[in-house]
Amino acid sequence: MDSVSEGSLIMGILKPYLKNNFSSIVGAVGAVIVLAVSSLWQPRLLQNIMKAIISDDTAAVRNYGIQLIVLAVIGIIAGIISTYFSAKIAQSVTTDLRADLYNKIQTFSFGNIEKFSSGSLVVRLINDMNQVLNLIMTIFMQLFRIPILFVGAFILGIMTIPRLWWIEVLMVICILGLSGLVFSKMGRFFSKFQKWMDRLNTIAQESMQGIRVVKSFNQEKNEINKFTASSDSIQGLHLSIGYLFSLMIPAFTLISNLMILLAIYFVGIGVTDHPSDLAAIASFISYLMQLMFAIIIGAMTMMMASRGLISLGRIKEVLETQPDVDYKTGAPKEKLDGSVEFRNVSFSYPNSDDLSLHDISFKVKPGETVGIVGATGSGKTTMAQLIPRLYDPTEGTVYVGGSDLRMVNESSLRKAVSYVLQRAILFSGTIAENLRQGKKDASEKELRWASEISQAAEFIDHYEDGFEHKIEERSANLSGGQKQRLSIARGLIGKPQILILDDSTSALDAKSEKKVQEALERDLKKTTVFIIAEKIASVLQADKILVLDKGRLVAVGNHKELLQTSPIYEEIYDAQVSADNNKRGE
Numbered sequence: 001m002d003s004v005s006e007g008s009l010i011m012g013i014l015k016p017y018l019k020n021n022f023s024s025i026v027g028a029v030g031a032v033i034v035l036a037v038s039s040l041w042q043p044r045l046l047q048n049i050m051k052a053i054i055s056d057d058t059a060a061v062r063n064y065g066i067q068l069i070v071l072a073v074i075g076i077i078a079g080i081i082s083t084y085f086s087a088k089i090a091q092s093v094t095t096d097l098r099a100d101l102y103n104k105i106q107t108f109s110f111g112n113i114e115k116f117s118s119g120s121l122v123v124r125l126i127n128d129m130n131q132v133l134n135l136i137m138t139i140f141m142q143l144f145r146i147p148i149l150f151v152g153a154f155i156l157g158i159m160t161i162p163r164l165w166w167i168e169v170l171m172v173i174c175i176l177g178l179s180g181l182v183f184s185k186m187g188r189f190f191s192k193f194q195k196w197m198d199r200l201n202t203i204a205q206e207s208m209q210g211i212r213v214v215k216s217f218n219q220e221k222n223e224i225n226k227f228t229a230s231s232d233s234i235q236g237l238h239l240s241i242g243y244l245f246s247l248m249i250p251a252f253t254l255i256s257n258l259m260i261l262l263a264i265y266f267v268g269i270g271v272t273d274h275p276s277d278l279a280a281i282a283s284f285i286s287y288l289m290q291l292m293f294a295i296i297i298g299a300m301t302m303m304m305a306s307r308g309l310i311s312l313g314r315i316k317e318v319l320e321t322q323p324d325v326d327y328k329t330g331a332p333k334e335k336l337d338g339s340v341e342f343r344n345v346s347f348s349y350p351n352s353d354d355l356s357l358h359d360i361s362f363k364v365k366p367g368e369t370v371g372i373v374g375a376t377g378s379g380k381t382t383m384a385q386l387i388p389r390l391y392d393p394t395e396g397t398v399y400v401g402g403s404d405l406r407m408v409n410e411s412s413l414r415k416a417v418s419y420v421l422q423r424a425i426l427f428s429g430t431i432a433e434n435l436r437q438g439k440k441d442a443s444e445k446e447l448r449w450a451s452e453i454s455q456a457a458e459f460i461d462h463y464e465d466g467f468e469h470k471i472e473e474r475s476a477n478l479s480g481g482q483k484q485r486l487s488i489a490r491g492l493i494g495k496p497q498i499l500i501l502d503d504s505t506s507a508l509d510a511k512s513e514k515k516v517q518e519a520l521e522r523d524l525k526k527t528t529v530f531i532i533a534e535k536i537a538s539v540l541q542a543d544k545i546l547v548l549d550k551g552r553l554v555a556v557g558n559h560k561e562l563l564q565t566s567p568i569y570e571e572i573y574d575a576q577v578s579a580d581n582n583k584r585g586e
Contacts, residue, residue, distance in 0.1 A: 013316045014136070017093040024092070028085035028140040031078045036148035038075035040156060042068060043286035047160065050279035086140035094133045101125060101315055109325040110390050111350040116318065119202030124318060127197055128311035135308025142301045150294040157287035160280045163270075164263055168291060171259040175252060175292060179299035182248050183306070193237050200230040209474070256292040260285050324350065325392055331409040336401030336416040338366035338497040338528030340387060345396035347382060355394070356382045360553045362546060366497070369521070369529045371539025373572060374548035380532045381422075383548065384500050387530070388417040400498065418496035422503040422532075424487035426475040431460060432467040434486060438493040450493040453519040455512050456485035480507035488516065492524070500530045505538065513538065536573050545569070 018025065045068045052060035105113075105121055113121070154172075158165045207214060207223045214223055263284055267277045341364070347357040357379050364370050372380045385391055386398050389405045398405045400416060418438065426434050435450060436442050442450075447467050451457040459482055463469040475483050484507045491499060499520075505513040517538075520529055533539050540559050547555040547562065547569045555566035562569040 013312065013319065014093060014097075017096050018089070020096070021089045021092050024085045024089045025140070028082055028089060029144055031082035031085065032140065032144045033148065035075055035078040035082055036145045036152065038071050038078065039149065039290065040152040042071055042075075043160075043283040043290075044156065045071065046286065047280050047283035050282060051276075054279055082141055086137050089140055090133045090136040093136055094129055097132065097315065098125060098129050101129070101318060104319055104321075107323045108321075109323050110385070111324040112321060115321075115350065117198070117202055119205050120198040121318070122205070123198050123201050124311075124314050128314050131308045131311035132315065135305055135312065138301050138304045138308070142297055143305075146294050146298040146301060149290055150298065153287045153290040153294060157284055157291065160284045160287060161263075161267070161274075161277055163274070164266060164284065167259050167262055167266075168288065171255060171288065171291065172295065174255045175295045175299075178248070178251055178255070179295065182244050183299055183302060185244060189237050189241050193234065196230060196234045196237065200227070200234060203227050203230055252292065252296050256288065259288055259292075263288065325389055327410040328407055331407060331412075333409050333412050334401070334403070336403065336408070336412055336497055338364075338368075338416075338526070339399070339401055340364040340498065340528065340530075341399040341402075342383075342386075343397045343399065345383075345386065345393045345398060347386065347391065347393045347395075349382075349391075356551050357386075357393075358552045359396070361396075362553060362556055364528060364530075364544065366528055367526050368543040369531065369541070371536075371542035371545040372530060372532045372548065373534075373536060373539060373545060373569070375572070376534075377550075378548040379551040380548055381502055382551075383546075384419070384502055384530060384532055387498065387500060388419045389413060390419075415494065416497045417500070418491040418494060418498070419500045420488050420491040420502060420504040422506055424475075424480075424483035424504075424507075426471055426478070426483055426486060428471060428473045430468050430470055431486065434471060435467070435490050435493055438490040442493050446493055447489075449523075450489040451485075453492055453516070453523055454485045454488035455508075455515050455519070456482070456489045459485075481509070481512065484508060485512075485516075495524075496527065498528045498530070499524065500532070502532045503534060506534070510537075517541070536569075536576055 045064050049061055049064045049068070052058075052064060102125060105125075116124075154168055157168050203223075203226050207227065214220060264281065267274075267281050267284075271278060342360050342362050345357060345360045346355050348355045360383065372384065374380050382391075386393055386405075387400065389398070389408075392406070400408065400413065405413065427437075432447060435447050438450075439446065444467070448457065451460055451467075460466060460469070471478065478486070484504055488501070488504055491501075491504075505516060508516065520527075521541075531539050531542065536559075539545055543558065544556060545558060545562055546553060547566055549568050554568055555562055557565060563573065
């Protein structure tokens, strides 16, 4: 597929957004046409003024002078109108496109996010969208203007001094040849630039988010070196583009000046045979300059367009990506109970050939408390992520409330299942705003209920503003235990049928963890609770414990049963009991 066809396909993504701005488009295009025509007609009036001066016709000079002033005023007004409507179109289109892009990202599964990387998606939302804004501005301010200027200046230049037509043709060939050479190189540079921007953004984002790890391990110098290396690569691309520009503008100016010199020379040697050329030479030079301007601006517009098209293509890639987890359209809303069943479930992560889960089958009744234990990397979190359908199994079926998750309405599933991560992620805002992410219309009474179960009320009550207390960016003003308690409260507030705690009490002391478990047993008797834990002490009272080893379900039972039947469980238990006894001995 050639670049023109590819560009047309990419630009097709803007059509529905442009249709919503039809009146502004008409205004912008109309103003651009008026601006171009006024620019083209000014040298013609100048030629008439020169003829009037040569013939000593004062009245004609005054008349054409007034017309020239009026034409200039019209051009200024048309330019202002063109800029206004172009900016309005660009802002409107990119605002709607950015909203759709953000909404699309929200539908992505974990696999989709990992495919693009969060850093790349942020660059596409901000940097690439700014490039698209510049592209649209360029299209409506220049793209419609350039063809009119080029064709008009070429024809009117020939009409002004017909015998010098070849000078225009020679200038066009020279400038177009140079433009093609320069801008073909720039297109490659801009493509590399966007990739390096992704890399730089990812490095900065990871470094800022993991600043405590960086400082703890004294890795500041390594992070600076990584960032500097990427930054230097971007600087190199910028310098290469700058060098091309620094050569291009003087080269264009040299070509145009040489053409002007040729025009003046041939008019001078032929003035005896063509005396009218004296009045026309200034207009002819103006048309030469307009011709050069049209080619240069056209080439620069194409350069900006190529950069914008690259960014638009990256946005199009996101918008056309189908979520790995696709919910059945038209699935009825239903109230799901807390039953869960895995039937011959196997799973591998995207772009991985190795299975993380192997042929897992089990059933859980509503209201049961289920512990999930196993060594690090055994697949505990992976298995839990299939219940709220963050991923779909590679093989087999997951049932919630007796329904195949692939057939379940998304809102029904989200209401039924709440997942509390080990790494508590809170957003800047108030405590109440964070808790209401679990239930947007939660009352003060419900906030209090959830915070008391999670033991978050212990520290919330110490704040004078209570639930209106501000959480700073990345919850920097909260401890790890406080963040986990709020995260648990957020998961509880919607009163889900299934609650998954993915090692969500790891930052709590033993006393607080016990209080949370007692509160869950007391106030959520009908809720099915999955507890993923590294510490077996966290699941001793569970109705059922699932033991995983290398992605396989190797044992199922309660604590007493597993001590008798599962060597792996017994080994983990003995190791932890022995470690606890050693600590007490110390």
